Amino acid sequence: MVKVTIDDKTIEVEAGTTILNAARQIGGEVVPPAMCYYSKLTGSGGKCRTCLVEVSQGSEKDPRPMPKLVASCSTQVMDGMVVKNKTSQRVKENRDGVVEFLLINHPLDCPICDQAGECHLQDLSFENGSQKTRFEEEKRTYEPIDIGDKIKLHMNRCILCYRCVHVANQLTNQRVHGILHRGEHAEISTYIEKAVDNDFSGNMIDVCPVGALTDKTFRFKSRVWFLKPMDASCECSKCSGKAVVWMFGNEIYRVTARKDQYGEVEDIDGKTAWICNECRYDKKDLKNWTIEGPRKINRHSVISTNHYTEGKVEPKKLNS
Amino acid sequence: MGRRILLEHDNVSGIETYEVYRKQGGYRSVEKAIKKMSPEQVVEEVQKSGLRGRGGAGFPTGMKWSFIAKPEGVPRYLLCNADESEPGTFKDRYLMEKIPHLLIEGMIVSSYALGCNQSYIYIRGEYMWILDILEKAIAEAYANGWLGKNILGSGFNLDLSVAPGGGAYICGEETALIESLEGKRGNPRIKPPFPAVKGLWGCPTVVNNVESIAAVVPIVNDGGEEYAKIGLGKSTGTKLISASGNLVRPGVYEIEMGITVEEFIYGDEWCRGIANGKKLKACVPGGSSVPILPHYLVCKTATGEDRLMTYESLADGGFASGSMLGSGGFIVFDEDQCVVRNTWNFARFYAHESCGQCSPCREGTGWMEKVLNRLEHGQGNMRDIDLLAEINKKIEGNTICPLGDAAAWPVAAAIRHFREEFEWHVNDRETSQKRNYGLVKEPSPIK
Numbered sequence: 069m070v071k072v073t074i075d076d077k078t079i080e081v082e083a084g085t086t087i088l089n090a091a092r093q094i095g096g097e098v099v100p101p102a103m104c105y106y107s108k109l110t111g112s113g114g115k116c117r118t119c120l121v122e123v124s125q126g127s128e129k130d131p132r133p134m135p136k137l138v139a140s141c142s143t144q145v146m147d148g149m150v151v152k153n154k155t156s157q158r159v160k161e162n163r164d165g166v167v168e169f170l171l172i173n174h175p176l177d178c179p180i181c182d183q184a185g186e187c188h189l190q191d192l193s194f195e196n197g198s199q200k201t202r203f204e205e206e207k208r209t210y211e212p213i214d215i216g217d218k219i220k221l222h223m224n225r226c227i228l229c230y231r232c233v234h235v236a237n238q239l240t241n242q243r244v245h246g247i248l249h250r251g252e253h254a255e256i257s258t259y260i261e262k263a264v265d266n267d268f269s270g271n272m273i274d275v276c277p278v279g280a281l282t283d284k285t286f287r288f289k290s291r292v293w294f295l296k297p298m299d300a301s302c303e304c305s306k307c308s309g310k311a312v313v314w315m316f317g318n319e320i321y322r323v324t325a326r327k328d329q330y331g332e333v334e335d336i337d338g339k340t341a342w343i344c345n346e347c348r349y350d351k352k353d354l355k356n357w358t359i360e361g362p363r364k365i366n367r368h369s370v371i372s373t374n375h376y377t378e379g380k381v382e383p384k385k386l387n388s
Numbered sequence: 389m390g391r392r393i394l395l396e397h398d399n400v401s402g403i404e405t406y407e408v409y410r411k412q413g414g415y416r417s418v419e420k421a422i423k424k425m426s427p428e429q430v431v432e433e434v435q436k437s438g439l440r441g442r443g444g445a446g447f448p449t450g451m452k453w454s455f456i457a458k459p460e461g462v463p464r465y466l467l468c469n470a471d472e473s474e475p476g477t478f479k480d481r482y483l484m485e486k487i488p489h490l491l492i493e494g495m496i497v498s499s500y501a502l503g504c505n506q507s508y509i510y511i512r513g514e515y516m517w518i519l520d521i522l523e524k525a526i527a528e529a530y531a532n533g534w535l536g537k538n539i540l541g542s543g544f545n546l547d548l549s550v551a552p553g554g555g556a557y558i559c560g561e562e563t564a565l566i567e568s569l570e571g572k573r574g575n576p577r578i579k580p581p582f583p584a585v586k587g588l589w590g591c592p593t594v595v596n597n598v599e600s601i602a603a604v605v606p607i608v609n610d611g612g613e614e615y616a617k618i619g620l621g622k623s624t625g626t627k628l629i630s631a632s633g634n635l636v637r638p639g640v641y642e643i644e645m646g647i648t649v650e651e652f653i654y655g656d657e658w659c660r661g662i663a664n665g666k667k668l669k670a671c672v673p674g675g676s677s678v679p680i681l682p683h684y685l686v687c688k689t690a691t692g693e694d695r696l697m698t699y700e701s702l703a704d705g706g707f708a709s710g711s712m713l714g715s716g717g718f719i720v721f722d723e724d725q726c727v728v729r730n731t732w733n734f735a736r737f738y739a740h741e742s743c744g745q746c747s748p749c750r751e752g753t754g755w756m757e758k759v760l761n762r763l764e765h766g767q768g769n770m771r772d773i774d775l776l777a778e779i780n781k782k783i784e785g786n787t788i789c790p791l792g793d794a795a796a797w798p799v800a801a802a803i804r805h806f807r808e809e810f811e812w813h814v815n816d817r818e819t820s821q822k823r824n825y826g827l828v829k830e831p832s833p834i835k
Binding site for chain 2: 117120170227228
C-alpha cells in the first residue's frame, strides 16, 4: 500500500494505482475530469489531457516536483506523492486551455444534440470553459454518416477519445472502424464504408463522452431530461440483461447500460454489464423488461430535475 | 580541413561497395568488439566517449544503453531511427547514401553491446532509393559473414532488416516508430513504460539515430577516451550539420564540436558566408523545431561571448536568447526572407504532421497554422499575435510526445525576437504583401 495526498486529502491505495483512480477512491471534488479514460477499457486514457494534474512532490524518497503537468489517468502513484488538482492555479489554467482546444472545432450544437444533458463535454465546459471564443476561423465540418444501421456518427462533435475504438477492439469480434487521417483531419470512420455490425457494437454509444455516436432508434425522440430512467432487467442469452430503460409514460424510449457517476458502465456481480444490441435496440416494449425501480441520478444532474409528465405533452396554445 | 571521422572516406569512389569499404578499414570495430571485448566493455566505452544522441534531444547514448532492461528469456531489440523528416535536416540521408556500410557496422557493434539478435533500420518512406542501397549493403554483409548466424565464430547471431515507414514525421518519435514497426497506426505511446523496459512487441528496446550508431564505430576502434578528446566539454566528438538556406555553399558538413558559429557560416572551409552578398537575418541552428535566432544572437550570445557549435553554447541563455543544436539542421535566412512566412510554413508542417491523438497538439497546431496564415496574408489583427503566444503556452508540455513542444517553440521564438515584423504585417498590410521587412533592429543593451 502506498500513501498519496491529493488536494490535502490523504489516502492509502494499492501500489500501481493511477492518480485518477486514487482520486476516485477519495471521491468528490478532488477527482479530475476524464474524457478519454475509461476504467473498463484497457489501453484507454492519456489522450484528452483534461485530467492533467500537478505533482508537487514526486514521492517520499525523491521529493522533487514533476516539471510538467502529468495525465492523472496514466501516471501511477508513488509512496508519499503529493498531487494538486483543484488547489493548483496552473492546473486550472492548462485545463481551461485544453477545454478551449476541445471546443474550437466543436459545433456547440447542444440544442439539437441528443447527448445534451448527459454530455461530459457540456459538464466540462460548464466548469472550465470560457464564455467567449477566440477562434475566428471556420470550424472543420463533416457530414453525419451511418455506421451500421443503428448508429449515427456526427464527426463534428467527436473529440477523438478513442473509447469506441477500444470497445470495438475489446468487446466485439472484429473492429471495422477506427481513426483515419492525421492531426486536425483525423476522423472516426469505418473501413471503406463497411457497416459496424456486431452484437455488442451498441456499447460504442454508451462510452462516447459527447454526442458523436448516437442511437438511431432514439435520435430526436426526446430530450433526456424529459425521460424517467428505470433500472430494469430481462432474460438475455447474450448479455447480463441488466440495463436502464428510459421511459416516457409507459413507453420505453431508449435502453442504455447502467452507468456510474463517472459515466462508466457499472460492474454487476464482478462483471462489467455491457448490454447487447438486441436489448438496446429491439426490446422497446415494457413486456420485455422487469422494472426493478427508479435509477439513482446525481441530484445536480439536469436529468434529475425530472420534468417527467404522464402521457404526451400537448403544446400550449398561445391564444387559449 | 577539420577533423572528419564519420565522413572520412566519403570521397573514396566505390565506398558504398563492401570491397572498397573493407579496404578502407571497414568492419575493424566488429572484429575488435566481438573478439576482444565483452558487450559490457563496449557499453562502457560508449559511456566514456560521452557520445550524445544525434537525433535532436542530445541524451547520452551510453546512459540510454545502460537503462535497457535485461530480463531472462526475453529478446531485446535495437532500432535505428532513420526516419529523418525534420525540415532542414538531411545529414542521415547523406551518410546512408554515401557510406551505407558504416551504419551497418555500427548496427552490428551496437547490437552486440546490447545483446540483440534482431535489429531494424526504420527508414522514412520518402527515402526509397536509400532502402535499396541499404538492402544491397546488408546482402553484402550477410555474404561476407558479418551478419547471420555465428558471426566470426563467436556464437553471436544477428539479423538486420530495413523497414520503410509510410512517410509520417511522427514516426520519428521513438514510441510511434515502434508502433509503426509493429504494423499499427503511428501514434506515440504514453510513457512510462519507456522503450528500454517495454518497447517493440513489449520487449526491451533501444532506439538510436543513424549518426549515433555510426559514431559507435570510431568509438570502438579508437576507444571512448580518445573520442571524448574531440569536441568541447560535454559536447564530444564530431557532428554532421546539414546547412541549408541562403548560403554560398550549403551542404552536409562534419564539424568538430566547438568551432564558432561565425566560422561555420563565414569560414572558407564551411559555408562561405551568405549568398549574393546579402546580410544574415536569422538562423535556425538545429532543425525546424528549435527556436529561431535573430542575426545579433547567432554569432554572439546575449552576454557577448562567441557562440560555438556545441549543445551547451547554442542553448546558452535558455529560450530567451538561445536555441538548441537539435538534429543539426542549420537553416540560414538572409535579409530578404520573411520570418512570418517562414513561421507559418513551419506551423503548417506541424499541423499536417500532428498525429491527432491528444487534443492540445491536434487542435493547437491547426489553430496556430490558421492564425499565422491570416497574419502572413495581411488579414491578421494585433490580438492574433498575443493569441499565438497564448496557444503556445497551452500546448507546450501538455502533450503526449514532444511534437507539441516542437510545434510551439519556433512560433514562440519568432514572436519573441521578431515581434515588430509581425506587427508590421498587421499595421501595414498592403506593403507587407509586396516586400519583406528586412533586418530587425538589435535591442540595446542586452541584459
